[in-house]
Amino acid sequence: MMRRTLVAYALLVTLLLAPSVALAEEHFVAPHVPISENALTSAELVDLPDMFDGSVVIFRGEAIGEAMVRGNWAWLHLNDDAYMERNIEEGAPLAGLNSGMPIWVPASEAAKVSVFGDYRHGGDIVEVRGVFNAACPEHGGDMDIHAVHVEVIRRGREVSDPVSSNKLVWAVVVSLAAAGAFVANRNLYRIRESRRS
């Protein structure tokens, strides 16, 4: 029963979205970026929202945080910044702030993503193809991409959290110094109090 319902929903979603995607493809106006070859970056989309508004775009990035499922649909957030392939915890060099794009996809597609980027994980690298909205009428004017298909290009991985031996030495040294300062302060306070009494 559940399976039938899911299939029915997927069919319905496909039927509803197919015309809009097709329509958007017809109105694709990005002259410099053939959609079949190049994925657009979030920087390009944020800098030139009017140029790509309503166009079908290909977007690729690291899934981060979590998938927030809202009924049959879900929000994914894909970061396409310098930390997409390897983040700072894995030794990537510092290369600026994060950047990415929110993606609205069917929940069944979002379920394909199993690893989300955070301190302990490099997230799945995901590619989506969908309609870019500079100010989405369905989502309160948010800038987003509505996609119907999600492709996981590379699975995410766990990131280890090794303890630095240098830090360990420093932690011991500084803790001893702090304890010494605390004891000295307390003793001086007691001496002063005893002199008073």
Add this chain to the structure above:
Amino acid sequence: MILRPRKDDHLIVGKYVGKIVVGIGLLMAIPLLTSLVFGEWDTALDFVIGMGACFTSGYGLQVLCRTEKDLRLAHGLVVASGSWIAATLLGAIPHWLSGHEGSYLNAMFDLMSGYTTTGLYLIQDLDHISYGLNMWRHLLTYAGGQGIVVIALTFLVKGTAGAYRMYVGEGKDERLLPNVIETARAIWLVSLTWLGIGTAALTVTGLALGQGPVRAFLQGLWVFMGAWSTGGFAPQSYNTMWFHSPIYEIICIVIFVAGSFNFALHWALWLGDRKELRRNIEIMSFTVTALITVSIATFGLSHLGVYPDAVNLFRKTFYQVISAHTTTGFSTIYSRAFVTQWGPVAMLATMLAMAIGGSACSTAGGIKGIRIGVLTKAYLQDVRSMISPDSAVVVERYHHIRDMVLEDRVVRTALMITLAYVTAYAVLTVLGVLLGYGFTQAAFEGVSAASNTGLSCGITAPDMPNLLKWAYIVAMWMGRLEFMSVLALAGHFYAIVRGK
């Protein structure tokens, strides 16, 4: 004649700065515990080192600076501003050790931004930082919102006459209760009550929006801290756009508007005086200026046709502009979208809202509603005087917790502080332009930094010029302490060099 500070003066300042630094170290116990709970061992070491440095410096200062003398007003101001520098220098250690900051200057920038509840940040790859570090970022902005001196007054400083001087030095002058220590505790009582309710509301909403229980709770707690302190830090680089939810946005608005209200107003409401909400000059001033700035931004955006319908236009405009007006800095649009979508009219309205800011003696920054209200009343009084008979005495009144007569002394103080803010905005704008940024962007970012708002149009980034980073750090610090304490500290150093 300028008197050079004596040895006792240095001892007093050192002793109290030491106590506040110990307070910062104690505060680090919370992110340390968070790291231990989540097994983030390397991050835990960052906080052990940070705490150790704070305790060594703090207790060391108290050992070296033993004195029984109490603070004078000048000492209080110097302690307040000096302790913010010490807290920034030492509090930046975990940030720096995390490996996510490009330099120690960047780490200090983030610390000062947090303490001053500004919300601009230079931390890189925010979306991959540990829970412990994220807890520290939000905790320091929550603590900074109440005031780090307030923390010390609550837990570490015994009731002395000098305690009030430190409290004043942190840009607060309201006594909710006759005793300043009791006042500090009352501020915490109000803030912690809101913390419980606000975090619960955001957590439940986060769960309903599809978040897992742990993330819903932690993000609810952190977003609350960012909102209540009008700080603007958020756990993800997407800020509050992450949630894509009008309910979440409404809860945030309620929290950051409440956070921008005067603690004296909160205390009056706490005691059951609801009329205060309607009569208070700051609320009236905020309502009028919020209406004006939202209207200007709406006009600008509707003219450009950025948003597809009136509901979305209002939702986006109201959230960003009220966030700016309360100097929170939460946003549901990209930083660059201020330039690429909003355009100069809406940016101007947002700038105006940031410049005015929230209420005095609150977690908010900017010129403050009470000063705008007082100056408006002063203008009206002058106009009424001009059209009245020569023999008439025109008296202007306003209501702030109690009815007050508008005196020249009050107007003068309001005007001085307003001018100081306007000067800071202008200096940062000129500096931004000199460093190659466009006028509107330089002004937007400069006003945001000096008013402790934290909205960015894209200038604040790790690769921005170091000179601008220093300028923003100083501006955030001066803006939060409302200039007087920082000027007192500068005077203290001048007196050391040139005094007799």
